[in-house]
Amino acid sequence: MRLSVIPIWLAFIFLLTDIRAEDGSAAWLRYAPPPNAHQLQQYVPNKIAILNGTVTSPVFSAGKELKQGIESILHRNNATSITSHLSRTDIIIVGTLDQFTKAYGNIGSETKLEGDSFWLKYDTSLKNVYIIGADQRGALYGVFEYLRLLALGSDVSKLNVVRAPMGPIRWVNQWDNMGGDITREYGGDSIFFSNGNISQNLTRAGQFARILSSIGINSCVVNNVNANATLLSSSNIQGLARIADVFRPWGVQLSISIDFAAPQDFGGLSTYDPVDPTVVSWWDSKVKELYTAIPDMGGFLIKADSEGQAGPAQYNRTLAQGANIFADALAPFNGIVMYRAFVYNQLNESDMKADRANAAVQFFQPFDGQFRDNVVVQIKNGPIDFQVREPTSPLFGVLQKTNVAMEVEVAQEYLGQQCHLVYLPPLWKLTLDFDLQVDNKPSKVRDIISGKRFNRALGGMAAVTNVGLNSTWLGSHLAMSNLYGYGRLAWDADSSSEEIIQDWIRLTFGHDQKVIQVIQDMSMQSWPAYENYSGNLGIQTLTDILYTHFGPNPQTADGNGWGQWTRTDKYGLGMDRSVSTGTGFSGQYPPKVAKMYETFETTPDELALWFHHLNYTHKLHSGKTVIQHFYDAHYEGAQTAANFVSMWKSLDGKIDAERFEDVLERQVYQAGHSIVWRDSIVNYFYNWSGIPDTHGRVGHHPYRIEAESMKLEGYAPYKVSPFEAASNFTAITVNNTVGTATATLKYPDGVYDVAVQYYDLYGGTSHYEIYLNNNSVGSFYSNTTMGHTPSVYLDGISATRHTFHSVNIKSGDTLRIVGTPDGNDPAPLDYVAILPPGILD
Structure with missing residues (x-):
């Protein structure tokens, strides 16, 4: 189908439609017009005939959905009618195969429909659209598929397909x-x-x-x-x-x-x-x-x-x-x-x-x-x-x-x-x-x-x-x-992950090419990034398995009967699941697969520690040692999560403000929490192995000011457990009605981001205010609105951060943080990071 130029006034309408405020309740069923909506008009009849549809049936729902969807996608303004008149031309026919055959005759011996499948066809000679299901549910699925194609701006002029589900x-x-x-x-x-x-x-x-x-x-x-x-x-x-x-x-x-x-x-x-x-x-x-x-x-x-x-x-x-x-x-x-x-x-x-x-x-x-x-x-x-x-x-x-x-x-x-x-x-x-x-x-x-x-x-x-x-x-x-x-x-x-995410973005956020590309890039990078900073080489997700299943706590994997063990010791980690020397799990697979997993030499790196207990110094197929891979992967994963923030910010003005701000809040949170993950895991395994990071990152944070090293009034040091959930293993908590932590900054004059690392505990909403030379930089409350399972402890679940951007700092300035506790939340602080632009703590 040849695409013609969209009139400026019509493009402006589409732009307004795409950026209207939305709360997400419509999901991917927004039925927003695609850029070529005006071209699709000629292939979409104005009349809909519903076959065998009682008011509570899926076929009746299909007809209503089709009318609503077409009018929204094509801007028809109530111009599509549902009729009982079974005309032979210029109509959309929706129903089951049995009813269609009774009304119009056989659809062709080459078209076979079984359980929940459907047939979509545009009849070029009669200008009809056929949406025929093997059963009522199939007809409804056919309508949703047709509307999906329209909303994506797909060419429906040559449509003639049968779709059947993989399984019942x-x-x-x-x-x-x-x-x-x-x-x-x-x-x-x-x-x-x-x-x-x-x-x-x-x-x-x-x-x-x-x-x-x-x-x-x-x-x-x-x-x-x-x-x-x-x-x-x-x-x-x-x-x-x-x-x-x-x-x-x-x-x-x-x-x-x-x-x-x-x-x-x-x-x-x-x-x-x-x-x-x-x-x-x-x-x-x-x-x-x-x-x-x-x-x-x-x-x-x-x-x-x-x-x-x-x-x-x-x-x-x-x-x-x-x-x-x-x-x-x-x-x-x-x-x-x-x-x-x-x-x-x-x-x-x-x-x-x-x-x-x-x-x-x-x-x-x-x-x-x-x-x-x-x-x-x-x-x-x-x-x-x-x-x-x-x-x-x-x-x-x-x-x-x-x-x-x-x-x-x-x-x-x-x-x-x-x-x-x-x-x-x-x-x-x-x-x-x-x-x-x-x-x-x-x-x-x-x-x-x-x-x-x-x-x-x-x-x-x-x-x-x-x-x-x-x-x-x-x-x-x-x-x-x-x-x-x-x-x-x-x-x-057989659907590809890339095709699925592209379609979802278009249906959910619109057709702007930058929006599609950015969200696709973020999405496709997201699972590898999470794997990098949470648990890799097949060691599983090193989360807190005994409590919330959310934040990092690698210690909980071992020393219990739940069997999600890492078998970490001072020499190495990983489960030996071979038949020859381990638990025998690899032998549960058919012979060819079992042989691949039986030895490290043939096991892919990404599952190395699932099947084998390896020394920290063992070289992977990549050439890296196990411990250096852990260090590198966790830093790379946190960097990717940080990149998501700037990637999402690049879409400002291209997505409605309500959804833009909601996603931005989550990406900022993820960027901060990925650092919590990174530090917890690398510190934990550095503590076990004693092997330094060849790049000098682990345990070396030149931009941090540890809270316990600041001048404290009303605050007192607190040993965090698990130890790896705090920088330098220690935080501070208020032991009275208010706490103050003060430090003299010794950084070159310049513009910095000030990241306050704290703990957001369930059961209270503490208040923090940050001052620079007695001038307020800003304040925030520890009332993260995310939906994750909360924690009542200072740990990797409650650890998070708030960042103040573009703060002018001179060497010798005084930084002061005032924490006011509330309920079960004693206004805990871990550290403050004074970050030059573009530097990830």
Whole structure:
């Protein structure tokens, strides 16, 4: 399609549209006009015919969505009509294949439509657009795809495609609790629950279903996998039915997590043994009650025998027996059991053969082929727990007679909790594209979970999400690229990370080429950067695994039974997972993959410490030693995070002010917190190894003034634990009503940035004011509004910074910081950095 020049007045309208204030609630469904909107007009009819659409059906929703979308994208101002008149020309026809065939005849033997697929075509002779689904949901997906193409400004004049999903399982698992909170509550309170019941106002839930449908998601588990059995009360079942009612027009099935012990904890039985006849009868009755209220319920998600959750092991029953009791109850209603493979026991760290990574295969392999046909084993992409990098779970290649789905995490629990930009599709693609070479045949994970490789009927993907009442849904505008990316990959695992992010940017922020390029560059650099400053070479994310899962605390990885060990000592670190000398994990893979991971010589550097315990001085394939790689990577990662701030600032005026300022706040925070990460990790391993950084950076900070070295009044030194969470291991806290820290500056005259490193503790809002020669430079409160899990300690979670830019300083000036504590926050200070322009502390 040839593009003509856009009139200046029309371009101005598009510009105004792109920069209007937005709160993020529209997500990628803004339906803003593309630059070539006027050219698309001729290929988009003004009339829409909806076939077989009752008012609560997905087809009816498709027609309304199509009208709304077209009018917004093409600036038609209520000029598109929905009609029941089935004209033969100049009309958009939306419906199922059966209804289309009755009304218009066969679409052609070469076009085959099955489960949720759709056909899009522009008929050049009749000037018709056909959006035909294999079923009602397929028709709705077709409408969303058509609107996506229009909003992207794609050429729709030659449109003739059939789109089918990779697999039938495309679920999201919410972490909502019945009290109304959400575990890892970065996006606000629950859109489903309040005070132990289903919320009265479910408007937001219906809007979420629309967003899910737009990316092809067909089921939403509305409650936490650590389920509350009272969800199964009759009153709450009726409440769940109300959620299903607002989901149904968007083709999203409601599903729920269930408490394995519910027959006993809630039902009053003396047991929850899955083979006990009274338990079987109880579940049969409860499932019938659920399906009477919700005839199209998707099924159950089950977390059992893991992290304190009840399961079949209590009665020495197998995992298959535990899953099959639910499968049998659900089968008459076409319900599905999603049974999580996240099953493991606490381990003895002194046992050098113990390995949590072995658990999934050890627990599930013996029962391959014993699960019912409506059971899907839900396997995390890696064998531990959503780390920044893990090898592909070998369980995908082991369960050849069992339906499987790949579980990923949109919620960023270990990956910055939506306060750090981490675009995750490139990470997920590593697993989807990994070839396990089962029986020496091509065995990519995407072909296994689709059912293609082992000829299984059910399979697909599931994502852990924590959408809440925040207008941005996830608590961060940029984090929404992960939800969008998940949907795209769950539908088509062959999609590229670059294509996905480009489309998301255009749909979310508009078509300005600089905006697209900058956000794409930031996004594609973000996961490698986070890996660099949080945990690399396969050592996992060195976060606090015992508390918040947010900030750095490498000490928590070892010395406990959770099995996320680094086995750090004074000589080296890393898990020996070889068959010959280690835990044997590498032997869980098919022979070709196992051979690659068995020795360091053939293991890629990025997984070196996952599979091998290496000395700090061991040379990697890159030529660097392990310890120098750690030093370099952490400094490089922090530098990249710092660069994100200037990159984002370059978009000032090209993005509406509300979203621009919100993202800027988060990028500034990430830049500061990445330094906390960097220093914590390099100091920790320098302390263990005693090996200096060849570039002289670690432990050498010429621009810092340690708070404890300043003249203190009302402040007192405080030894921080873990030690690496503070510069020089020490901070200061106010021991009275107010504290003052004073220093004489000995830097050359010039313009500097003044970075105040402090701790933002939960339970109080301290106030800080900075003076230079008794003149106020500025002030701030310790009330970071980010959604990450907070801390009540001085640690790597609460550590952060506030920077005053372009401060004129002369040698001999007096710097004074006044801290006023509040509640549980004693106005802690770590250090002040006096930074020349362009210098990263």
